[in-house]
Amino acid sequence: TGSAQKRLGNETAAEKTKRMEWWTDARFGMFIHWGLYALPARHEWVRNYEHITNENYQKYFDQFNPDLFNPKQWAKEAKAAGMKYAVLTTKHHEGFTLFDSKYTDYKATNTQAKRDLVREFVDAFRAEGIKVGFYYSLIDWHHPDFTIDNVHPLRPAKDSEEAYAALNKGRDMAKYRKYLYNQVTELLTKYGKIDILWADFSYPGKYGKGKDDWGSVELLKQIRKLQPGIIVDNRLDLNDYEDGTDFETPEQVGPKELEKYRGKVWETCQTFSGSWGYHRDENTWKSNRKLLDLLITSVANGGNLLLNVGPTARGEFDYRAETALDSLGIWMHANSKSIYHCTFAPSDFKAAEGTRLTYNKDTKRLYVHLFEYPNTGNIALEGYKDKVKYAQFLHDNSELQVDAEKSKGNSLVLKLPKKKPNFEIPVIELILN
Numbered sequence: 001t002g003s004a005q006k007r008l009g010n011e012t013a014a015e016k017t018k019r020m021e022w023w024t025d026a027r028f029g030m031f032i033h034w035g036l037y038a039l040p041a042r043h044e045w046v047r048n049y050e051h052i053t054n055e056n057y058q059k060y061f062d063q064f065n066p067d068l069f070n071p072k073q074w075a076k077e078a079k080a081a082g083m084k085y086a087v088l089t090t091k092h093h094e095g096f097t098l099f100d101s102k103y104t105d106y107k108a109t110n111t112q113a114k115r116d117l118v119r120e121f122v123d124a125f126r127a128e129g130i131k132v133g134f135y136y137s138l139i140d141w142h143h144p145d146f147t148i149d150n151v152h153p154l155r156p157a158k159d160s161e162e163a164y165a166a167l168n169k170g171r172d173m174a175k176y177r178k179y180l181y182n183q184v185t186e187l188l189t190k191y192g193k194i195d196i197l198w199a200d201f202s203y204p205g206k207y208g209k210g211k212d213d214w215g216s217v218e219l220l221k222q223i224r225k226l227q228p229g230i231i232v233d234n235r236l237d238l239n240d241y242e243d244g245t246d247f248e249t250p251e252q253v254g255p256k257e258l259e260k261y262r263g264k265v266w267e268t269c270q271t272f273s274g275s276w277g278y279h280r281d282e283n284t285w286k287s288n289r290k291l292l293d294l295l296i297t298s299v300a301n302g303g304n305l306l307l308n309v310g311p312t313a314r315g316e317f318d319y320r321a322e323t324a325l326d327s328l329g330i331w332m333h334a335n336s337k338s339i340y341h342c343t344f345a346p347s348d349f350k351a352a353e354g355t356r357l358t359y360n361k362d363t364k365r366l367y368v369h370l371f372e373y374p375n376t377g378n379i380a381l382e383g384y385k386d387k388v389k390y391a392q393f394l395h396d397n398s399e400l401q402v403d404a405e406k407s408k409g410n411s412l413v414l415k416l417p418k419k420k421p422n423f424e425i426p427v428i429e430l431i432l433n
């Protein structure tokens with residue numbers, strides 16, 4: 001059967017499915033990107049894009065003062081939007097830690113915030129019954145031992161061995177590797193049960209970094225040992241291992257692209273406006289319809305959506321994020337049964353034009369999402385005729401009658417009100433035989 005794939009542990013496929021069950025059921029989570037980059041407010045990669053030195057970035061550390069930080073409010077808003085888990089940037093590429101690490105001084109505790117912000121996040125979200133995840137950047141543009149590579153803010157203008165060697169005198173990745181290992185160990189020992197670790201990211205190549213730079217094999221073994229139930233993303237560059245990491249992470253891809261992931265275990269992460277950190281001036285905010293599309297299309301292809309908020313430097317969600325979350329919450333309040341514990345439909349159901357299907361295999365319910373609302377007073381569902389016991393709108397359990405005259409052959413024609421219900425994307429719930 002070909003060459004046996006490398007393995008790290010001895011978990012069976014069934015055990016993995018069981019370990020991940022809460023996560024695949026949840027379908028919808030909140031990503032939170034918060035760090036010093038909230039102050040410049042022009043992208044979390046600002047250090048990289050503008051080639052900023054440690055010295056010139058220091059002003060953001062000095063000025064960091066999140067006087068309105070209230071993670072209980074964040075947790076309430078996540079919950080109201082229907083999100084079941086949240087993943088916070090404990091450290092992003094800039095290297096600043098929101099937690100109190102004993103391995104660095106470059107941490108929230110030493111700013112005007114004067115406290116461990118990760119601790120407060122964990123407590124607040126757990127109190128709302130939301131699972132907690134830690135994003136941890138493998139990349140670190142602040143650490144003195146992190147070697148300058150082709151993604152570093154201080155990279156040479158032109159790639160050459162000599163240029164990198166000159167820049168990297170005195171830098172030692174073995175020391176950084178130890179630092180990374182120590183901080184991940186802190187995160188997974190000091191905050192109780194952690195549900196997700198979201199490591200970010202690898203870019204193997206001549207002037208890039210991958211599993212040997214991070215010590216990924218040893219790191220993942222430590223992660224599994226400290227938190228046996230944890231779910232780990234696939235960005236540690238361990239794809240050679242059959243039982244390496246847990247899920248794929250298509251980032252900022254469109255709904256069409258998500259169809260390719262059907263049958264895999266995956267989560268797409270998406271921003272509201274393009275950047276992940278708070279960006280004051282971006283005017284590329286996704287519409288509510290687009291956000292719903294991403295959520296529904298994720299579930300319709302068997303995946304999760306991790307939707308990002310970038311809180312401001314004062315520690316609040318800005319009004320554009322709040323408005324978007326509110327509107328998702330209104331839809332989810334009425335329609336979340338088509339999301340939680342759902343996946344793609346059995347193959348004998350074809351999605352009618354303008355619809356997307358999700359399916360709950362335990363309740364045997366099929367959900368028809370009306371992306372285009374028919375103005376004809378009915379909808380024809382080809383091939384559904386003998387498979388459906390009862391039809392209703394999901395948001396109010398109002399019956400949708402069969403139009404017996406129009407239902408010819410295998411076609412099931414349902415009568416719909418001429419006027420579209422007051423939801424961007426109404427959902428028909430079909431109770432199957």
Ligand code: H79
Nearest residue numbers: 033044045092150151200201203208251269276
């Ligand atoms: O934290 C958020 C982003 O800041 C981070 N991941 C999300 C969750 C992220 N930003 N960009 N990316 C991940 C992908 C970056 C790809 C590129 Fe490249 C960096 C393209 C060019 C520079 C990879 C590295 C390919 C070439 C070098």
